[in-house]
Amino acid sequence: MSWAAHDLEPYVIQKHLGRKIAFVPLLVGSYAPDMLSKWFVYGVSLADIELKADTPAQFHRGWPGAGFTHSLLFGVLVGLILYAIWRNKVVAYSFVIGQWAHALTDTGDTVGSMLLFPLTDHLFALGAWAYAGQTGRYVDAGAYFSGLGFVWDGVFVVWGILSWRVLTRGYFRDTVAVADPFWRWAGRYLSETTLVMLYRASFFYGVARWTAWLIWAHVVRSFAFDLRWGGPRWVPRIYADELNAAPACKCPGCCSMRPRLGFYGAVALCAVAKGRSASLRGALAGAPRRRMLKRRRRLKQRRREAEN
Known part of the structure; x- marks a missing residue:
């Protein structure tokens, strides 16, 4: 899983596609897979009732579970629904691109994503950093920001900063607002300054989130860095081959460690x-x-x- 990449990916994509993309459905697509599943991985408490998956990795990425939200077909199906409602191709494929970016990014950890579900429930993983969602939010954060995961997010932080022109008011007015019908609708009720602030929010949230968690993990809590492939090794990790059905599978996902x-x-x-x-x-x-x-x-x- 990624902690800040999904906040920043849409701005990088926006820079390269310009008026060919609608930003709001792109951003929603980037958030969608985890919006439907992440809360149940870490668990939530309602009064005296705790809601949490018994096997977080299975629920988050596997089947049975909500792993289908990380499949490529899920993005296509939601895109078709959006097209059926709004009859706008740009809105539809913008969501698909955002969701695909999320699903592909999450193949970077040791569990990966069921990219080809329902054709197969096989998990495809590169295994660059440890999947430790089952340990809880804070240990998972410490592990992620101690391994190659924080480096991957850092790539998008730098890439996003280098794409700073997409954050300017002029770019928003001439490119973003023109291509995305949401901003034209919202512009009836909100000032341009407010719209620009909303447009920039995810970018600054992602950069602040990456910086704050990195400081928390290594200044406040002193987790140990481990930049080896598949690290950090000090955290209990889950691998794709523990969830994949095929025994002794030799695919990159199962050999990701x-x-x-x-x-x-x-x-x-x-x-x-x-x-x-x-x-x-x-x-x-x-x-x-x-x-x-x-x-x-x-x-x-x-x-x-x-x-x-």
Whole structure:
């Protein structure tokens, strides 16, 4: 699970898609899977009654349970319902993109997500950080902000800050409010200043949440950092193969606790990055030659025109 990425993902997506996306359904989609399940993982108390899942990981990500909320098909079905109600394709696929971003992000822990449910209830996991939701909110927070989970959220914090232009009033007025019908409706009752404040709220909440939990985990409580793959090792973790039905499964989800998976992934990313950088260097190196050839062709064409 992620603690701040789901707050910040929509702003990064907004930056890249601009008017092609509607922000409010995108944000709701990013929150939707955990809105329907997370509260029961940690438990809530009503008077003397405590409501909590007996097997939190099974309920949160598995089946039977609410794990279907982290499947790709769930986002599509809700998107179709939204389209049936509002007849707006942008609203529908914006929710789908937000929900898919959440489901894919949650494959980063050791339990993962049932991405292909109901075709299979198999959990797909990368296993970069420990899933410890069964330990309770505070131990889970300490574990998450002591392993690679806080690094993953930090990527979105930095990425979001680098995308700061999406937070400006001008961007909101010219791009966000134009593409999303919610803001046009809300603008009948609220001032633009209030709308901009509401639009920015999730971003600042995500950054503040990431910062506050990090300080709490290592200044107030002194949890130990463990940035090894699948860490921290000091917390009781749950793995995908404990919930997946197939015995001795060799898929990446069930082998997610093995550090070599992360190593292979890093090598693959480096290879892709190197290939792209080589292509870019080649393109940049060839640019002067292409310009020279264009000039020669233009000169030849002018000479022919002059001769004629």
